Amino acid sequence: MSQQDVVIVGGGIVGCVLAKGLSEQAGLSVTLVDASDLSNTASSSNTNSNFNPLTDTRVIALARRTVNELNAMGVGLAELAKQSQGKIEHIEVSDKGGIGLTNLSCSEFGINTFGQVVSLSALTHNVMSQSKQYEHIAPATVTHLARETDTTVVTLNNGSTINAKLLVIADGGRSSLAQQVGLTRHSDDYQQVAIIFNAHTSEPHYNKAYERFTENGPVAFLPFDSEINGHVAKGKGFSVVWTVAKEHAESLIQLSPEAFVNKLQQEFGYRQGQITAISELASYPLALSYTDALTAHRAVVVGNAAQALHPIAGQGFNLGLRDIITLVNTLKGVTDPGEFNLLSEYAAKRSKDRAATITLTDTLVRTFSNRHFPLVAARNLALTALNVMPAAKRAFVQQTTGYGRST
Secondary structure (H helix, E strand, O other): OEEEEEEEEOOOHHHHHHHHHHHHOOOOOEEEEOOOOOOOOOOEOOOOOOOOHHHEOOEEEEEHHHHHHHHHOOOOOHHHHHHHOOEEOEEEEEEOOOOOEEEEEHHHHOOOOOEEEEEHHHHHHHHHHOOOOOEEEOOOOEEEEEEOOOOEEEEEOOOOEEEEEEEEEOOOOOOOHHHHOOOOEEEEEEEEEEEEEEEEEOOOOOOEEEEEEOOOOEEEEEEOOOEEOOEEOOOOEEEEEEEEEHHHHHHHHOOOHHHHHHHHHHHHOOEOEOEEEEOOOEEEEEEEEEEOOOEEOOEEEOHHHOEEOOOHHHOHHHHHHHHHHHHHHHHOOOOOOOOHHHHHHHHHHHHHHHHHHHHHHHHHHHHHOOOOHHHHHHHHHHHHHHHHOHHHHHHHHHHHOOOOOOO
16 A cells, blocks of 8 residues: 555646645655546547547636746746747737727736746646656546545555545546545536637737627637648637537537638637638537535545636636645645645635636626626626726736735
8 A cells, every 4th residue: 555645636737736736845745646548649638538638639828827836836838938929918808799898918017928828738748747756647547535534545446555644636527536525516507618729810919819708608719829730820820719509519510611710700700810720629518617615534626626617718727726836835844734724724725716716707607698688788888997997907807817816
């Protein structure tokens, strides 16, 4: 039986960064249990049953605080920035068919960027390729948990067992491990599907991101230079998340690339000129999912396993990383990372930020996915007001970049 301070279940980006932080900065002995077959080199999305984080096709926007925290943990992002030119310096938020419009520029707030857009696979590879002070077991899954007074015994499908003072559940919102330690999961289906892909445009992005709200849901364009059909975008590439009603998703996905681009162009407009190319499409259903608590006896839940959010405003991974940073800081220099008072301290530190971010995201979804006329008029007024009210702008930017008052 292996003896460890912490066992982390979940080998995605959240689990990898947490393992690095707890072993290198908190000085704890850590085992990371990863269900992924890292030898499987086929491209994957989070809907793939043979998911491999090193071939994940998704792209994420790291908020400014997330970038700063990752750099502080030794996860250098400079090389990734060179590969994709994904720095966000400007943001435009608009409502299709309305007059509401907000433009944000980082120079207004005395900062050099709102965040950085990165490939999840490149980021995960970056973390995994660095010197590791933790044990990484893959592929492996948990078959049994036994929590005792001073320890948690984790049994794996390869027959081995790990005796740890703390179990960290970081394997996403579809796992049953949170329920197995006594946490209740709540879920609210938004009846929407996110279609994700990369796109090239005829006009350069100049590090500008877009969030455009339509009758079916938001369309997000994030500056990200990718390769499509052998052509590399040089300042003219985007990662796109197109949210549509569930009943419309399948018909859109079945369109020819040309017809799909035409539909997308109608929704997004010509802010970037013509959409000249798109990559292969991937999709996943959208729901709000969260556990009623963050901790149980000798167990803590983080990242998407704790709360999975709608991609609107790009808050999900950034909220998960703040889970990681807080947990690492809470456990620095301790001898028993599963001690009750420590876990209670962690949960208290995360409660306000977690509640505020979930509320912000859920409110945006419900407000901007509704075509009821009074609400349309109200949100257009709100977007217009936000554009001319410096204090409101600053509060919005603080929360979405990770530096809100509740963090």
